[in-house]
Amino acid sequence: MPVSPIVKISNLDKFFGRLHVLKNISLEVPERQVICLIGRSGSGKSTLLRCINFLEEPSRGKIEVDGIQVDAEGKGKEQRKLIHDVRLKTGMVFQEFNLFPHMSVLENVIEGPVTVKGMDRKHAIELAEQNLDSVGMLFKKDEYPLRLSGGQKQRVAIARALTMEPRVMLFDEPTSALDPELIGEVLNVMKKVATEGMTMIVVTHEMGFARDVADRVIVMSDGELIEDANPDELFSNPKDPRTQALIDRYRSGEQ
């Protein structure tokens, strides 16, 4: 019997002004699945990801995360509460890390649990140290973000998101702002998070990561999902010529 999906996107539309950037998108993500969203820039993949936790407000359609259903056209206090609940279920990692520069690494990580969940500070620190340890950043817990490398910042950002104990992790091009030699350490941490059973939706250009870690790769083009398959199948036998073109582009870039 199929389990009900943890993320369910139904008939989602998004307009930026007159520009139709997401076109009637529906997608179901079962628990523990790792999905990579790929596509050329401007294809709408980041926008789709950001619609899941309402950093971008969808224009029409429904988002459901772990049983909380939000209609894009909902309004008022009720809607704000629903969006808040969805955000508590989702952790997000940004391309530009977005660590809080006025807080130390540890303060960054406990900020969410303490301020948002009202968690006891001692308990939050325990949890934070555990997660910092698992991304290999515990030794920098008293440093300020300014003193960290990009890769270190991103690992802290992952720990910060994990410490909120989300059901789903959203990654928005997590390695695109990194120097090439720092990409590996972040991908390794993401791999680790995946093997621990986290549901992940990853917008990425890292084809190697998609091939090795993803259960499913979804290709976007012009605001539509054009292909959805497991990585082996998708990379060896793409159905859509646009997917083929995309893969060729990456292949030539990798050499």
Next chain:
Amino acid sequence: MASITNEGQMPASQAELLYQAQLRKERVFRMHVGISWGVLFLILIFLFSGQHIEFGGFTFKTINVDSEFIFKNITFIAGGLGQTLLISVLSILFAIVMALFAALGRLSKFPPIYALSTFYVSLIRGTPLYLQIFFFFLALPQLGIVLSGIVSGVLALGLNYGAYMSETFRAGLSSVGKGQREAAMALGMTPGQTMMRIVLPQALRFAIPPMGNDFISMTKDSALVSATGFVHELMWRATKVGRAQFNSLEALIMAAMFYWVMTLILTYFQSKLEARLSKGDR
């Protein structure tokens, strides 16, 4: 320094020598500026020293100040320093509150709040500070609101500086990137929490140096409050004794020196603060 090979690098001792030479150059420059300041100051004193100089058949006279008057009245004028500082401190505190509200109002998406903020800033910046002080002191009594000189002064200075400082705050708020807000929102913070925990602390740090500058110019603009005739700060005291004894020259020079020294001291602390903030653990 990060290069792996040593090729093309100069020996450490040579680099050190160049660095020392650079430092020496900077030191020499600062020293020469200091000496020049001293010379300019001596010239200024000389101009007010009351000398008669015979030179090629001409007699040059420098300005003669009444030193007896200066000694007799210096403590009276210095007695205004406390009032000047008090007005400045109270006004700047009031101004900070006003500036914060105006800056936040300017970011509001609620039209009446946005309008209130821009209206306030426009009205205050569109009228003279001198007029505003008199408005509180002379015009309000007509409506049955009688304010003391100090209160009028603080209200007017605070409102006025608040309007200008709101721009500083606004720049501070917009210096905090959109990503910071998004990260806070993604963690589930409410807009209020995002503002208080994430945006404001960063914005204030950005706004502190310009606020210091505003405070320094406030200490001088506080002289305008003397016009009410009821606040016995530096300027009021200087004009009072100066007029009474026809020694305005001496009185005003004294007041000017007090303002100047006060500004120099505050500027020194301001630069210390700025240096500390810029190297802080951001």
